[in-house]
Amino acid sequence: ILNVEQSPQSLHVQEGDSTNFTCSFPSSNFYALHWYRWETAKSPEALFVMTLNGDEKKKGRISATLNTKEGYSYLYIKGSQPEDSATYLCAFMKTSYDKVIFGPGTSLSVIP
């Protein structure tokens, strides 16, 4: 059974704080790791798709790193803003034609 874990389950930070959370996935047979942001009452929105060990991606104040050998990815948010409040989901694929396994998500609340 493929298991994707995310930690912490939830996080409350002050506006301006930087934060990071972790996605853990099986380190054998890796194909891709996705990060999504899911705001309340909206659809999940793609942040990054990462395929290579050592990948680092950045979009504005949000960045992500990938370690496929040890099976983890970090998502970083620099200078958190209230509009960053959302659930952050990672999703793992072991092959291009295989199922997508989502983690349970990390719920981030940024307090003004």
Add this chain to the structure above:
Amino acid sequence: GAGVSQTPSNKVTEKGKYVELRCDPISGHTALYWYRQSLGQGPEFLIYFQGTGAADDSGLPNDRFFAVRPEGSVSTLKIQRTERGDSAVYLCASSFGGGAYEQYFGPGTRLTVT
């Protein structure tokens, strides 16, 4: 351009009834995914289409669930003899190709079985 759309947005049905949920993907997207999301959990994979064929249907929970994509565009998720445990938000997503492409999600259909 138009995003992924799903209809209906809400569906309330009685236990034992049959329901169909529809997904209209982004034009040109060959991959289409169905997920089920229960409160407090991440989306649970149900089925993945590449074109008209189901590339992976291993997430369908039992034979009451079936999905089709006859022309490689619109997809319908069909649930027979609904049970209260089927109540969830059903999400559809499409992408340009396989797993290395980001998925675009629809707004979901909230199914309530009474």
